[in-house]
Amino acid sequence: MEKRTKLVHGGTKRSQWGELSEAIFLTQGFAYDSAEQAEARFIQSAPDEFIYARYGNPTVRMFEERIAGLEGTEDAFATASGMAAVNGALMSMLRAGDHVVAARALFGSCLYILEEILPRYGVEVSFVDGADLDQWRAAVQPGTKAVFFESMANPTLELVDIEGVSSIARSVGAKVLIDNVFSTPIYSNAVAQGADVVIYSATKHIDGQGRTLGGVILGSREFIRKTVEPFLKHTGGSMSPFTAWVMLKGLETMDLRVRAQTASAGAIAEALENHPKVRQVRYPGAPSHPQYDLAMRQLGAGGTMVAIDLHGGKEAAFRFLNALEVVLISNNLGDAKSIATHPATTTHQRLTDDQRASLGIGDGLIRLSVGIEDPRDLVADILNALELI
């Protein structure tokens, strides 16, 4: 089946009632027919046999099967948030003495795990410029356990070459873990390109309508059930059944949303190219993006995010944000509603000036998450706000 069909039907299991829409099994526990059955389930439960919702739940299982079918992995484990997924994937496989190489341009909470938490437990982490394959080559060692990166960095929209980094990782036997949020499951081909483990914050494009937090870890059955599941089911990061139901409904419409958002992002990037108030437009789907060829090879599309660097620094950026009428000021992304963010004062405020400068996050940088509104209204709103700077 093609991806769009899998998004609608994948993983669905119906009860005896034959309900059309997926059921929410809002239950923590499960009653057994007999003491013998309870005993047997605790020894070894089949994929469709459940014990306790922290371990698994029918609605959560439907979500895991649907997203695994889409990404092309054997299995998946759904989590309470994107960060529970990132933390669960890393903490479940690493131990004291291990070495990890990570790209420096990371979502703030991912950076916290790699920079603050893992070293506390004796894991050594080396940071590299993710776009520079020579730095990856120099940083890996025999015995490097994992490499970790965002395939498209937040908020600069710089890409990491998945095939390039994966072959370097493979040469030393390291697992490749990718936070793939900005690439979206729609354009992802990460497993074919060399990823062992793909992680999403489902809070973003998978929900797509700003309702619930969630996340998912995708990988081989061996990794998910033998490494990830024991860690997450005992430490409490599992997804709730209600959230899984929201995410299942999100997956149904994700292809339509993400493709419409991408088309609008392209239209916005084009309208801003050479605009006198704009220093630089960064959109991986625009030929002006330095990694345009890589974006086309890796994703075949530019995605739903556009970064614009305004002349005039923070003052200009704030005047622009405050003049927007359709686009909302927020820090979510992948939402049906278009959202503008000023990373330097919000999502990346915690970083030092030097760190921000080295990541290319200037005071004039605005991150746009393009929604599903009519692109004519979005372009008009953005051009109008630029006039009012």
Ligand SMILES: *Cc1c(COP(=O)(O)O)cnc(C)c1O
């Ligand atoms: C949002 C995000 C996360 C964290 O996800 P939550 O669902 O907010 O916990 C991790 N990585 C990236 C790239 C994100 O955009």
